[in-house]
Amino acid sequence: MRFLHDAAPPHDLTYDDVFMVPRRSDIASRYDVDLATDDGTGATLPLVVANMTAIAGKRMAETTARRGALTVIPQDIPIPVVADVVRWVKQRHHVFDTAIELHPTQTVAEALALMPKRSHRAAVVVDAGKPVGVVSETDCAEVDRFAQVGSVMNRDLVLVARDADPRAVFEAIDTAKATLAVAVSATGELVGVLTRLGALRATLYTPAVDATGGLRIAAAVGVNGDVADKAARLLEAGVDTLVVDTAHGHQERMIKALRAVRALDPSVPIAAGNVVDADGTDALIDAGADIVKVGVGPGAMCTTRMMTGVGRPQFSAVLECAAAARARGKHVWADGGVRHPRDVALALAAGASSVMVGSWFAGTHESPGDLMHDADGRAFKVSFGMASARAVANRTSTESAFDRARKGLYEEGISSSRMYLDPARPGVEDLIDQICSGLRSSCTYAGAASLAEFHDRAVVGVQSAAGFHEGRPLSTSW
Numbered sequence: 467m468r469f470l471h472d473a474a475p476p477h478d479l480t481y482d483d484v485f486m487v488p489r490r491s492d493i494a495s496r497y498d499v500d501l502a503t504d505d506g507t508g509a510t511l512p513l514v515v516a517n518m519t520a521i522a523g524k525r526m527a528e529t530t531a532r533r534g535a536l537t538v539i540p541q542d543i544p545i546p547v548v549a550d551v552v553r554w555v556k557q558r559h560h561v562f563d564t565a566i567e568l569h570p571t572q573t574v575a576e577a578l579a580l581m582p583k584r585s586h587r588a589a590v591v592v593d594a595g596k597p598v599g600v601v602s603e604t605d606c607a608e609v610d611r612f613a614q615v616g617s618v619m620n621r622d623l624v625l626v627a628r629d630a631d632p633r634a635v636f637e638a639i640d641t642a643k644a645t646l647a648v649a650v651s652a653t654g655e656l657v658g659v660l661t662r663l664g665a666l667r668a669t670l671y672t673p674a675v676d677a678t679g680g681l682r683i684a685a686a687v688g689v690n691g692d693v694a695d696k697a698a699r700l701l702e703a704g705v706d707t708l709v710v711d712t713a714h715g716h717q718e719r720m721i722k723a724l725r726a727v728r729a730l731d732p733s734v735p736i737a738a739g740n741v742v743d744a745d746g747t748d749a750l751i752d753a754g755a756d757i758v759k760v761g762v763g764p765g766a767m768c769t770t771r772m773m774t775g776v777g778r779p780q781f782s783a784v785l786e787c788a789a790a791a792r793a794r795g796k797h798v799w800a801d802g803g804v805r806h807p808r809d810v811a812l813a814l815a816a817g818a819s820s821v822m823v824g825s826w827f828a829g830t831h832e833s834p835g836d837l838m839h840d841a842d843g844r845a846f847k848v849s850f851g852m853a854s855a856r857a858v859a860n861r862t863s864t865e866s867a868f869d870r871a872r873k874g875l876y877e878e879g880i881s882s883s884r885m886y887l888d889p890a891r892p893g894v895e896d897l898i899d900q901i902c903s904g905l906r907s908s909c910t911y912a913g914a915a916s917l918a919e920f921h922d923r924a925v926v927g928v929q930s931a932a933g934f935h936e937g938r939p940l941s942t943s944w
């Protein structure tokens with residue numbers, strides 16, 4: 467990446483401060499761009515779901531890995547639970563989505579409570595292991611809440627084989643004008659479901675898969691307690707990337723923790739952070755990090771900059787840390803503050819190998835929280851920061867009341883925030899589609915067929931607030 471007219475700015479910049487200029491390109495189609503990362507995580511998209519309890523759970527992990535991104539299970543989840551999640555995610559089908567299963571005698575009320583867990587808003591009715599119907603939210607509208615789903619379900623199933631070609635599945639759904647197709651095994655047991663859009667996506671994305679065919683997943687450890695023991699148990703559980711995570715990554719406790727994790731000689735990449743400069747990046751690489759997590763204070767749930775004055779505008783932080791890491795053959799993840807597809811593109815132009823997204827994905831069907839509605843009927847989920855009073859109370863629940871009270875004094879995150887679902891993009895895959903289409907287009911504007919070429923060729927200029935404002939679309943007249 468270089469600055470336009472080679473004019474490096476005199477002050478630090480964040481995503482809104484910069485823009486990219488188009489360059490002569492010989493990339494004929496946006497589909498000719500390869501978005502795979504080269505950081506050893508095996509992700510086929512440069513996206514990582516941040517290790518936040520309100521965002522990164524098993525549904526998020528399954529759904530994002532199927533499209534090629536990685537989800538990091540947070541450090542606050544007990545390790546036996548993480549092991550169960552890893553096992554579950556690795557058993558998921560690469561093409562078919564995990565269905566909500568209901569027995570014909572379950573009620574419409576139960577169905578309606580479970581359906582928001584899927585963006586396709588439907589469940590498969592299963593009897594003796596075999597699908598007998600599909601029930602959607604529309605089928606349940608205006609129906610007595612105590613009615614049994616067996617009496618409202620649609621029995622005309624589009625049944626397909628577990629190895630059916632996604633394009634053929636798309637056509638079968640289209641012809642039947644159905645909501646989704648139901649995949650079954652050779653003996654007729656339910657395997658999963660696929661919508662028209664899911665079938666299309668299966669032809670556009672490559673799942674992030676490990677050597678044995680399981681979907682990939684990452685998990686985080688903090689820097690307190692017996693870090694080596696926790697890391698060893700996560701590796702034993704089969705995580706594909708290990709993240710050592712704390713607010714202030716450039717500290718002795720982190721360096722000690724990282725050395726202990728490196729001493730386990732893991733065969734998977736170790737990511738560690740967070741830092742914002744070359745010194746911090748070098749220190750973490752010296753201690754054993756393959757990937758350095760960059761960002762202090764940009765996160766949407768983060769109050770660190772307001773509380774402490776510490777942090778650094780994220781674009782400059784990523785640019786400096788990425789240069790330091792690249793000089794040593796290592797990588798950085800740009801962590802936090804991403805709100806538009808352009809921010810993802812700019813972080814990658816600056817040299818990040820992947821971009822961590824937290825709050826943007828909180829308001830989706832796949833985040834772990836329950837779907838709620840405000841007084842105007844708008845759907846939202848509750849999110850919270852990992853350094854908020856709420857998260858600290860969870861993390862320290864086994865400590866003495868005194869220690870908990872002491873730790874509770876240091877709050878650097880929001881405990882409750884409403885993240886509204888975008889009615890046009892209520893699922894995380896809708897947001898991934900949006901990000902990838904923006905990013906593919908950015909790459910072709912730069913004349914880049916891969917992320918490595920994108921970083922090489924990107925030319926970035928600095929803009930005023932008016933310049934940023936000019937780029938915003940206008941939904942009504944002036």
Ligand SMILES: NC(=O)C1=CN([C@@H]2O[C@H](COP(=O)(O)OP(=O)(O)OC[C@H]3O[C@@H](n4cnc5c(N)ncnc54)[C@H](OP(=O)(O)O)[C@@H]3O)[C@@H](O)[C@H]2O)C=CC1
Nearest residue numbers: 688689711712713714740761762763764768770852853878
């Ligand atoms: N990227 C960002 O800007 C930030 C991210 N976070 C996220 O929040 C989560 C919790 O992180 P964290 O608060 O580090 O909690 P941890 O539970 O990981 O504990 C951090 C440890 O470091 C010590 N410490 C020393 N200086 C600091 C400092 N300035 N800030 C925080 N801890 C310090 C703490 O000791 P003692 O308590 O005795 O001081 C504690 O033992 C992580 O997921 C982290 O990534 C949190 C803040 C900023």
Ligand SMILES: Nc1nc2c(ncn2[C@@H]2O[C@H](COP(=O)(O)O)[C@@H](O)[C@H]2O)c(=O)[nH]1
Nearest residue numbers: 516765766768802803824825851852853879
């Ligand atoms: N200072 C704090 N930072 C936090 C907290 N919880 C998470 N984070 C950081 O934010 C990113 C995600 O950023 P987002 O803009 O996509 O939401 C995450 O990976 C952490 O580094 C917090 O409570 N305080």
Ligand SMILES: [K+]
Nearest residue numbers: 763764765768
């Ligand atoms: K912030």
